[in-house]
């Protein structure tokens with residue numbers, strides 16, 4: 138055999154294998170897309186969709202902010218349209234790659250779509266990490282599409298594609314399927330013998346089995362590893378700009394009773410509560426709200442307590458206003474059980490009460506806290522308006538969409554996502570508390586923490602009288618700010634003589650930014 142003939146044969150063989158390899162690469166890439174497409178059809182994907190956009194916007198360089206804001210503004214009001222578009226586009230790309238259908242269009246659309254979705258929505262499905270780290274995978278996807286484009290420009294028609302058979306009937310199909318020029322397309326594409334095709338497919342299947350095996354074990358990694366770290370969404374970034382729908386009434390409720398004893402019934406349940414406008418949180422509560430009911434009694438009254446546990450785990454009660462044996466009365470109550478005990482309200486004040494079951498940090502941060510106001514036997518100077526403000530903290534992780542739940546790691550690290558008065562961020566900005574000029578406005582402020590104190594301050598005013606812990610035997614006058622530690626309270630009177638809107642804040646501005654701000658509207 139002549140040397141030139143040998144060379145031609147060798148070239149033909151290598152070209153045959155390259156064409157097969159290019160087809161195999163396309164099909165394997167198609168399987169990855171099929172997995173992406175499959176994940177996009179799950180309800181979790183739809184539930185998280187808007188959250189992904191917000192996540193992706195975190196930690197981006199400032200020059201990219203308009204790009205991310207543009208997508209958030211565009212997608213948020215039409216989320217379901219974008220969810221369906223994403224599902225359909227991903228499915229079509231997967232089919233195009235697997236079958237070799239409309240290859241040119243598939244590659245171009247695929248490259249553009251990859252760049253877009255990775256740079257805006259954090260990728261295709263779980264597990265997620267936040268921000269710019271996804272630009273890496275985006276570029277890999279785009280490069281793979283470009284690789285396919287370049288390879289097929291060189292090689293022309295692919296016998297391992299549906300396009301090949303369509304073109305044999307309708308040559309015009311080449312316009313949306315082929316990347317090569319007319320000269321290359323004239324050539325008959327080389328094709329491997331069936332035996333070698335089958336051997337190649339077996340090899341690919343083994344490689345894929347190994348790949349998906351390691352992928353699924355990475356995706357099922359235990360909590361705490363980066364792969365399982367849930368979407369870290371800031372609840373305030375999910376909040377709607379419309380006003381809080383159901384603000385908590387801050388008015389001090391009337392005394393529970395005027396007799397010598399009063400009955401208090403608290404029911405522990407697993408409840409979903411609002412923590413910002415349009416944002417809910419799966420927490421634990423007493424009587425379905427966080428904070429729990431404001432309890433108002435008078436010094437000298439006996440408080441008959443019943444705590445019933447209708448939740449899924451142990452809970453208990455701890456009244457800071459009571460003096461009882463904690464091992465007995467504050468013991469854990471199993472689900473389905475209840476506890477009764479009585480105590481006498483001997484000391485007046487603004488007190489916290491909470492679940493005391495371990496870890497208390499978790500039970501308080503998950504919503505199980507409230508305020509109990511014990512009026513002094515000799516009444517304070519009368520107030521015209523009386524409001525209860527219980528400051529709390531929310532530590533969140535996203536369950537789905539605008540529904541969040543607890544993040545114990547954030548609790549341990551002392552990193553609240555929200556700091557709030559009466560459970561819902563900014564609710565009294567949307568719905569200001571009210572008073573008339575010259576009124577004595579009394580705030581019963583309780584800091585439930587669990588971790589941070591409050592530096593209570595009324596902008597535009599000076600605190601007229603402060604009763605530390607709410608006891609009239611301690612009286613301070615004319616303070617600018619009063620600091621209240623977690624687990625304590627104070628009664629704070631202000632008198633405002635000029636009409637206007639006076640914000641009240643936790644003057645730790647980090648906390649005010651995170652929700653601990655409200656407004657007092659003073660009118661004539």
Ligand SMILES: [Cu+2]
Pocket residue numbers: 421451452453492493494500505
């Ligand atoms: Cu509890």
